[in-house]
Each structure stands twice: as structure tokens, then as C-alpha cells.
Amino acid sequence: MTEQEWNEYVNFASGGEWPIPRGMIGDYNNWLCRSIVGRALYFRDKVEEAMTVLATVVDVEPSMEPAEKGMSEAEHKILCLRDIAKIVWGLTGNTEAALNYWDQAIALCESYQHKFNSVARGEISYGRLVMLVAAGHEEEAKAEARELTVAKRFEREGINSYRYFAYRFLAEREHAAGNLQKANLLYEKAFFYYPKSAEGERDYAAAAQMNDHEERYQKYLHMTSMQYLQWEI
Template identity: 45%
Template structure:
């Protein structure tokens, strides 16, 4: 890992441990631990210190690899920390430079880890990484490639899912697949941009068959499907995308000991 000056590091840590959304100091105290740097870098980006985030994330992102056997029952694993760091540095590079190839190299690394890591993530990283990749392809002039890859992903995932299965089987999660959902969401949004709103709505209806839905989610999806006007139905689907009704990957129940 590249070194960070002690005084500079302390300034970054102070930003992360104070303010409106303070992080516990114990999470970010060790500058020689890349996990601490990952948290600091992502928090800096969250609080809109883009320069600081890029500086910190760049010190380790090309020099370390996560332990793929690390999967604690509670808290995020190394793979997830690393994937989220790759996600943020990709987004920073894309926003600053609009260089698709530069941004995609980090998303491609993140995507490979998502596919390889067999255990649960606590965030929506797997599908989100794929969705971001499709959008950057489209926005950097490779829309046809993005559409083709999204369609191929749907076909392949229907044949063999790469979504980790819950430790305890749960009927709510039998068909959940973030790769299919985000591929179909992307395809629906592209149809809408072309003015094909009815087709977009039908694709969204299929997409939500692969989304983890609570009772509130079932209510909102049903409402969208029953909306007759296509423009209004599309708005209803977009409303649904603003809610994560259940975690993408079912988490174990925490039991408290006496």
C-alpha cells in the first residue's frame, strides 16, 4: 500500500469521526489496515470530500486483494468492503473524467469478485455493480453492447443463478436474483427513453418477479401492475425502485444471549 502522511491521515479520520454522520474511531484508527482506509475513503466520498476519497482509496485499491474466505456472521466481509471501494472510485473517475474505460476497469474487478464470492453481502453490491456497469457502457457510447450484455445476463441467470442461497431456505427468496432484476430494469429504462413506455412497463413487471418483496412491496408492485395508463404505470414502477423492500440477500437472525 502507498503511504499516507500521519498528519494527513489524522485530518481524514477527524472528518469521518465528527460531523453529522460520525464513524466510531475504532473503525478507522489504523492507517496500516486497508479496511480502515476503505471505510475512511468511502465515508469521505459520502460526505462529498471527493478529493480526499480519491486520495485514500487510491492508496490501496491496486495493491491489495480481499480475503475471499472472510465471511463473518455480523458485519461486512473483506470482499464487500473491497467491492464498495471499487464502486466508489469508479464513480469518482466517471464523474470527473467521463472516461468509460477507466471507470469500467474498477467495476469489472468488482463484478468478478461479486460473481466469485459465494457468501452473503449485507448491501446490494452485486446487482448495483452490474447496473452501474451497464449504464456507464451506455453513457460512453456503447449502448448496443450494454443492451446485448443485459439480455445475455438475463438468459444465463435464468439457466443458472449466481445468487447466493439463504442458509435457511425461504420462499420469499426462491426467485430473487439481482442480476436479472437490474438487467431488466436497465432494459426497461432504455425502452422508455425510446418512447416505448408500454414495453418498458412490461419489462419492469417481469423484473419485479426477481426482487425481494415485503408486504409493502407486494402492495406497490400490484398497484403498478393495475395502473392502466402506461405513463402513469411507468411512474409507479420508478416509485418502486426508490424502495429496498427487503435485503437482497437474507441475513441470519441475530440471537441475544443472557
């Protein structure tokens, strides 16, 4: 990547509809700047350009300590690996190569002992499962998801993103197969481990009272888009 290319990427990331302050991302020698720019490019569908930037952080060893504010270095690296996995799969269809990046991201999630300020840890594992299905390995993905339904790591009492995303994934596969009642039972289990406010508890109770299976499923699906509370506090 040339200096001119880097400056073009920074200009793009610092402009448009979702601008990032240039002062936060302009230093090429800071791998965190490259991390942010690369992910911003990917978010805005500049896929090959994103890969050019994100490839420069693959071998970075992040600090495993928490940041004073915002995301830790470990979280930055996890999100970079996640996006690289998606890009590799999307551009090449190379399952083995994409899984390598997913597995690195998942291992970092498990190793990092401090609070996450970005995505839920279980969401990274979920992304791997979704890709396995797209690659034609649904039964393998479902077997891995069933193992995750007993994951021991809780973000806090009663809250477990690994279990939530595992049950959610299994619910989605049952729905895709036309097994609506089973899909709803799995979604009900998923939301047992989801961080819910009073509003979330009301939505959860309301879904359980719905007799139409498709209507109930759609209610659960809507709830997946609602971040009632943070995963980790």
C-alpha cells in the same frame, strides 16, 4: 498520503451529519479503516480526497471468507472498486480505466460465495451498464443487460438481483426513448425477481392495474427505492 492528511480525513469522516465512530476508522495500517474512510469521503462529495485514500486499497487481496458480523473483506473491496470506478469516470472520462475497476468489482461479486450484507450483487453490474450509456455505448450496454436477464445465480428461490437490475436498466432505456408500454413490461419482469414483502406484493399488483403508462412507470420507479426485504438471508 501523509499522516496529517490521514488524520484530517478521519476527523472529517468522524464528524458532521453522518459521523462514523473514530475508533472504527482511525487505524491507517488497517486497510478496512482506509476503505471506510475513503468511501465516506466520496459519499460526502470529497471526491479527490476519497481517491487519495481509496487508491491505497486497490492492490489489497481481501479474504474471501464471511465476516463474523457486518461486511466481509470481499464486500469492502467491491464497494471500494465501485467508488473508484465512478471517481475515475467522473474526473477523467476515461472509459477503459473506469471499466477496469467495474470489471474487478463484478468478478469479486461472482467469486464471493457467501451472503452479501451490503448492496445486491446485480447492482454492481448495473452501475457498469449506466456508465457505458454515459460514455456513449448504449447499444453495448443493452446487449450486456440482455445477457444478464438469464443470469443463473439466485440469491434465494425466485430472487435474482442480476436479472432484476438488467430488466430495470432495459426498462429505463425504453422509457428514455419514449417507449412507455415496453418500459413497463420490462419493469414488470424486473420486479418478478425482486425480494418483496406482503406490502411489496400489493404494490406490484397495484402497478399492474394502472392503465396510464407514465403513472405505472412512476409507480415502479418508486418501488425501486423500497427495500421490502433483504436480498440475501
